Amino acid sequence: IKECLEELKLNPKIFNPRAVESRIDAAKNELIEPADYPVDDFFNEQVARVYELYAKKLKANNAVDFGDLLLLPVKLFEGHPEVLRAYRDRLHYLMVDEYQDTNRAQYRLIQLLAGERQNLCVVGDDDQSIYRWRGADVRNILDFEKDFPEATVIKLEQNYRSTKNILRAAGEVVRHIAHRKDKALWTENEAGERIVYYTGRTDKEEAAFVVQQIQRLRGAGDLRLADFAVFYRTNAQSRVFEDELRRQNIPYVIYGGTRFYDRMEIKDILSYLWVLANPADGLHLRRIINVPGRGIGKVTVEKLEQFAAQRGLSFFDALPLAGEAGVTGTTAKKILAFHQLLLNLQVLMKGERLSHFVQTLIERSGYLEELRAEDTLEAEGRIENLEELVNVVADYEAGTTEPSLQGFLDQVSLVSDIDKLDDKSQALPLMTLHLAKGLEFDVVFFVGMEEG
Template sequence: MADILNELNQQQKNAVAAPSGPVLVLAGPGSGKTRVLTYRVAYLIAVLGVQPYQILAVTFTNKAAREMESRVAGLLGNKADGLWLGTFHRICGRILRREASYLPVDHNFVIFDSDDQLTLIKRVIKEKRLNDKDYRPRQVHSLISKAKNDLLGPDEFPIEGYRDEVIAEIYQAYQAYLIASNAMDFDDMLLYAATLLETYPEVRKKYAQRFTHILVDEFQDTNMAQYKLLSHLASFHKNIFVVGDEDQSIYRWRGADYHNVERFMRDYPDAGKILLEQNYRSTQKILDGAVAVINENANRTQKKLFTDRGSGEAIVVKEAYDDKAEAEYVVETIDRQARMGLANESDFAVMYRTNAQSRQLEEAFRRANMPCRLVGTQRFYGRREVKDVIAYLRLIYNPRDEVSLARVINTPPRGIGSVTEQQLNAVARQAEMSSGEVLLAMNTEKGAPFVEALERSAQRLLPFSKLLRGWREKLNRITLGELFDEIVLDTDYESYIADESEEDQDRWGNVLELRQVLLEYEDRDLAEFLEAMALMADQDTLPDSLDAPTLMTLHAAKGLEFPQVFIIGLDEQFLPHSRSKDDAESMAEERRLFYVGMTRAKNRLYLTRALRRRTPYGSYEDMIPSRFLEDLPEELIKGKFTHSYDTTETYDRSSYQWETPFGSTSGRKKPTPPKAVEQRFQPEMQVMHPTYGKGVVRKSILEYGDETVEVYFEGLGLKALVASMSSLQILED
């Protein structure tokens, strides 16, 4: 074992052979944290003589657990048999089944997955006769999940108003159903385990004495329930060895609390603290750029990342004319290097903040006849919300499309169940018509026999029939964009998919991105659009062996590495995301997310942005460079910028300029936009919008050479509109 320790660098060696007691290892990206954890386990067994069954090693993913198990076996063989190694949920499951007599369920309990949980939440909401638009199942489930992660049962659910009281009642009923089903959800596994150890001293003593050493991976991603669980398990021997990096904490929206790193040092004031700063992945210029960005965050341990891989190439900053040109630059750069034999296509990864940003990239790769691989999500045209809207358009164009009808007839839910669908199909078969044709006829004089034949089911179908007929009648009188707006507004589709969660906001972004695609077909008809969509959606899954670049969100990139990395969308609103602008904690997490993306690159890093981006409503919005670009030292970057007249020039950072519609800005200065000449909109003013209808102005701000107007529209809520682009009209009193 001593020979194996010699393979480690000094910082790794210090961690692996650290004295017993609490130890915090802050591991920079690419610094070998998995190796440290693995060797620590081997060191405990082979050198200190600790029995494997006395060691608990906890990871966040099954993949990480399998990798660690394989590495330990490679070092020790069967000497590691009996080691407790697994994810938090797996470890909790083992404890809970052994101690089921203390629980409200027996040892044969089942785990409800995400779909099961949502089905149960919907059932409770329906039984309580609540409006599922006021109490959206996903949002309610998210609040219950957060409460459980904070170790709060139904009786402790925080109440600040009537709505919270109702959600607490839903939580109570949901939990009762779980217990009656001899089931628990994933959050219960943590909640029950932590509560069990806290409530019953004899159980806590049993496991705290058993595990003489506890090791934890990705500690910065733990939530309060996980932290308390670990504290109880370490309460006897206090030999807890945690590895993490607060700079890579990017899952706050899932309940992760990077403040647990600070909490650990506060709860264990004598804990050893070891930094792993030697990076084995990236070149020094990439590391220096990443460190310069993350150093702007407060309340963190400063780390100086270094590598033996050399200085490397400067970080490339590319400023494109618009988002389409940005995507084409990425594809052309990859294609050029691949054709010249400088790199394989699979050496490249393209990362972005939200899934909707993949659409321009996917289409640019398609135009270049270059396959690409998406990680962690469907291709744009295969995403559920995109397929829903396209199915509506297909049904409007062709009412005989039974597949599209089946997809949208009860999406969003409108009380049309399987029995009603079967009755509709039966009536259609008897009439030798399609179900869609019967639906269309129901709101006409000729439809009376169908209404009579469908009996009570007709009342559920008539409102949808009226919508479908209305859209069909307008098909040749309005633009595709206007038809899209009518579908989304008439079905209240935004409320159906979008709540406050990051995931659902991302899904709504995909819908808006589809509207932007529609604008490219404004001078053509719906048939051409649908034909193009069918061709784009007809993409086979790529074999793993195929040489192709990888597309993914920055969140999905965690734990991965690539020779060359593009991070696109370095504009305010995208990275950092607009949702983070008013919250310091969220902004700090956006910076950590960018840092994670930068440190995925081994040899070359490209950062791209666009001078302007097309909005879902056809106009172009001028972009402001991301504040994160300003943090990069001048000597680390080089790049190109594109003038509005589409001329490309090369420059060094010493003369680096962001060319914007407001003039040039060099170095670290931000552009100074001209003031709008006149502020036309005042609070309480009545206005009319061509899509949203009548509204009331709440406030107006002069910024970036234009007027941004916040307007409240009945049934739609608050919308922020750029005056020059929105066709907003002032209504006379």
């Protein structure tokens, strides 16, 4: 896709490769080919051009991507009935699990293969449809009887895992959903512990309560940390719980994610702050000189480093002398612009509250703009992490009589990162609800549910 953008002379800062890839993938999931791609605005008009060239390049390289693994068989079967017939003769029975998470392309493939035999068994639960953001269409399961009128529906309503209290509460939560298949889960298990409902005034208060309850329950019985779990909707929500767990020296492990202060976007913005606090910090300066992408490559950085060493200068002081270091043309202008950005940020820092300044930095650096241009779910999560970083700074300000940039950085650097444990039984699991599906724990905390 990057090659396609280059050939079509499209600026990757405007047409972010990941954003373009995401739209092409979504189109393939909807069985939309390049010629039929909707061009309802300028961005999509260019995506259509990239999609067409990308498809040609894949074909020329005798290659397919994941979307093609669905799109191409559907095209083959629809265009060549004799091939479809051959596969129908081979596949007399079809079974599909997690049917609520199928997309349009998967649905069409199933429909074609089922054919006149209709020997199709699907298993799924519309209440567990959690992958719409990946293209899953819950209508596939909701409309199953319309699509296959002779289908026999068997409701698997007995639950073997949960207690009566949990099932009753879950049933009340989903009962109000407008479009769903009616079902009444029941269990022969005991009523079990009552569900505890807690409302904190702040996320910090909530985190303190959760950790306090974990400590209390551990002390009262033989539960290990691995018998507990904390679930949240997005990874950005883990930060306040990580802080509280670190404060109390409780080991934890994040499943399917990275610890808050180890996340790329957090390290990038903190590197900016370290440089602003100490311009002689060459380590952090090297990290951000091309973040977000400015077209300042490794060779240019090496030239500046050699020049700085020869002149006895810091890396920062060598930036405005890029021309003398042998860097010319557009690259030299980009280095000067970066240096000026840092100088401007130093001035702004003196007149703003620290939390406001960090927000300004995220915007002025171009970091936020680049993530928005990416227009993917991953980028959205990274933006949420940056918003959480601003909250971290605001918390620091609220708890300090004389907040300063250096003071904040000192606090961050003192956050003791717990070593990764080989024995996961000695660590508290933290994870998103998506990852938690299908897992079992003795004690579970659902957090950050105030927005539904």
